[in-house]
Amino acid sequence: MRHLMHRHLGKIVAGAALALTGTAAMAAITLPSDAGAADGSGSRPAAAGAPAPGRDGGPPPPGVVEKAPAQGKRGTGRDPLTDDELRRAQDLALPRTLRGVAADVTGKPGPERLTTDLVELTPAEAGLADPPRRARVSFYDYRSDSYLTRTVNLTTSTVESADTQHGVQPPPGHDEAVEAARLLIAAPLGAGLRQDYRDATGHDLTGPDPLSVTGFVYRGRAEGEAPGALGECGKHRCIRLFTKIKNGRWIDTRRFVIDLSARTVARLG
Secondary structure: HHHHOOOOOOOOEOHHHHHHHOOOOOOOOOOOOOOOOOOOOOOOOOOOOOOOOOOOOOOOOOOOOOOOOOOOOOOOOOOOOOOHHHHHHHHHHHOOHHHHEOOOOOOOOOEEEEEEEEOOOHHHHHHHOOOOOOEEEEEOOOOOOEEEEEEEEEEOOOOEEEEEEEEOOOOOOHHHHHHHHHHHOOHHHHHHHHHHHHHHOOOOOOOOOOOOEEEOOOHHHHHHHOOOHHEOOEOOOEEEEEEEEEOOOEEEOOOOOOOOOOEEEEOOO
């Protein structure tokens, strides 16, 4: 009878079925070795006049993997931010005074870092021989439920602008999705997820490591429904999850909303 009961979470869905939602899909096509063979024998005849793989008709020489060119400390023009520039931008955007008053998704000091992007040049700067390099760094502060953005000038090592907004919910980062999965697994509402994982693998699910998760924002009333505990979503940082067993099946967790600000789990419908 347990297998006849309908659970909101209790459906393990195939990747192809989930792809119908337009949110996650993956497909692989492998051609058989005799695809396109002309003589039906499973071997493909060589094209007339085609050169032999090697000089004497033998296998081609092994490929050579070359090292990537050394990356400089500073890019030029519209080059992507270098590793050194990424570190400098984040250090400039996040002074020690801010680290002490903000918190990340796990409650540790310092806001949750989301993105670091190269900023477009102004029309006046576009024609310069050596235009300035700027980066925009974004964070989410779980202590104040605020979205923080800082634009830093990497050429002058200064912060040119800073903005703090409430009620703005950018797409979640990977660490936020993993923490949401951790909360769902530990919650009473995560019983279906735990059971589905055990049915599929024969093992107990005690943490998010065996799962591949992707998060997307749930904005509560802005999406037309926010029952009960979900009324604070939009103001709070709330996300839903696409959940897949690594190298395995999808598990449907889309009906569950994890409030990362309040660290609670609720269900839609």
